Amino acid sequence: QKLGRARERWHSQVHDYARTRIINFIVEEAMENGRQVGMERLIMNFLAHHEIASLTGSSRQTVTIVLNELRSKNLIYFDRKRLLVRDVENLIAAKAQS
Numbered sequence: 001q002k003l004g005r006a007r008e009r010w011h012s013q014v015h016d017y018a019r020t021r022i023i024n025f026i027v028e029e030a031m032e033n034g035r036q037v038g039m040e041r042l043i044m045n046f047l048a049h050h051e052i053a054s055l056t057g058s059s060r061q062t063v064t065i066v067l068n069e070l071r072s073k074n075l076i077y078f079d080r081k082r083l084l085v086r087d088v089e090n091l092i093a094a095k096a097q098s
Contacts, residue, residue, distance in 0.1 A: 018058035022066045023095040025056050026076065030085040039087065046083040070094065 034041035047055075049063045056063070070076045075091050077084040085091055 018056065018062050019066050020095055021056040022052065022058060022063055023070075023091060025052060026070075026083070026085065027088060027091055027095070029083075030088055030091075034085065037084075041085040041088060043083045043085070045081060046078060 029043055029046075030041040034043045036042075049067070050060045053060045053063045067076070067078060070091070071078065073094065075086055075094055077086065
């Protein structure tokens with residue numbers, strides 16, 4: 001399972017845009033570590049922007065831009081300690097639009 005996940009991340013690094021990698025990361029975290037709150041997924045102790053950038057192979061500025069864009073579209077809400085994914089399916093659809 002770890003090997004498969006590593007292979008998917010390598011493929012993503014080579015073939016996907018930074019925006020897509022960041023959204024994929026958020027979706028994976030929401031599904032694996034998030035807890036269901038109504039129709040939303042809550043991720044407590046969410047990572048800092050520079051940590052997300054390191055994991056997705058992008059810059060901190062790009063992570064900030066993508067997260068703010070997703071927040072303005074009301075797909076996510078975040079603060080220093082948590083991230084709330086309002087609707088995972090809409091977030092996946094936003095990834096497909098990139």
